[in-house]
Amino acid sequence: MNRRDFLAQCGAGLTASAHAFDVAAQSRTAPAFQLVDVTAAAGLQFRHNSGAYGGKLLPETLGSGCAFLDYDADGWEDILLINGMDWPGHKRQRSTLKLYRNNRNGTFVDVTREAGLDVEMYGMGVAVGDVNNDGFPDIFVTCVGQSRLFRNTGKGGFIDATHRSGLGGRQAFSTSAMWLDFDRDGFLDLFVCNYVRWSAEHDVFFDLQSNLGGGRWGVGPRQNRRSRGL
Ligand SMILES: [Ca+2]
Ligand SMILES: [Ca+2]
Numbered sequence: 001m002n003r004r005d006f007l008a009q010c011g012a013g014l015t016a017s018a019h020a021f022d023v024a025a026q027s028r029t030a031p032a033f034q035l036v037d038v039t040a041a042a043g044l045q046f047r048h049n050s051g052a053y054g055g056k057l058l059p060e061t062l063g064s065g066c067a068f069l070d071y072d073a074d075g076w077e078d079i080l081l082i083n084g085m086d087w088p089g090h091k092r093q094r095s096t097l098k099l100y101r102n103n104r105n106g107t108f109v110d111v112t113r114e115a116g117l118d119v120e121m122y123g124m125g126v127a128v129g130d131v132n133n134d135g136f137p138d139i140f141v142t143c144v145g146q147s148r149l150f151r152n153t154g155k156g157g158f159i160d161a162t163h164r165s166g167l168g169g170r171q172a173f174s175t176s177a178m179w180l181d182f183d184r185d186g187f188l189d190l191f192v193c194n195y196v197r198w199s200a201e202h203d204v205f206f207d208l209q210s211n212l213g214g215g216r217w218g219v220g221p222r223q224n225r226r227s228r229g230l
Helices: 003-029 222-227
Strands: 066-069 079-080 098-102 108-110 123-128 137-148 148-150 158-160 171-180 189-194 202-209 218-221
Touching: 066 123, 137 189
Parallel strands: 123 171
Antiparallel strands: 066 079, 079 098, 098 108, 123 137, 137 148, 137 171, 148 158, 171 189, 202 218
């Protein structure tokens, strides 16, 4: 190959690369699908409550999770949304997780109360699994405080099985969990992830706005914040 042929091939290669780049760029700017916000049209009116009142507690910056599950085994995915709640001493509203049943026509209906899930807790995440192999998915909600296991009755509702299942009496900052059959005996086992050892009293306080004039960062244990009358 002489120099002229070599340069000609390089030029052809560059042209092909540029064309491929143009196609790739166009594919990035023009996706083959569109996502449309149908939340309200679908009947979902959920609003998450972190409990924030100005105390800036760590759990307010996390959560909450959600899950698609066919809780009534009708072949249509339903929606479970985990919620937080107001902190003790700062009660302003009642907030619970929400279960929306699929109406099979693109809309959902709130069945939280009739499903027995109208329960307040500071929820973080959720793991769905059929713990008793009855064909109906059960729910484990990780919480700040006591996490909760809800067993599916198979009749359109759930019952709180936290204590009878041996999962009671465990206070933690649990963020996520998963069901797995780690010993392959045919029954799901539970793996729970705890975040940090936390309490409202020992939460580290950080405030920039109120300290701009003083030239200091407002960092310190929550007790110090209380001593400042905030
Ligand atoms: Ca369903
Ligand atoms: Ca079950």
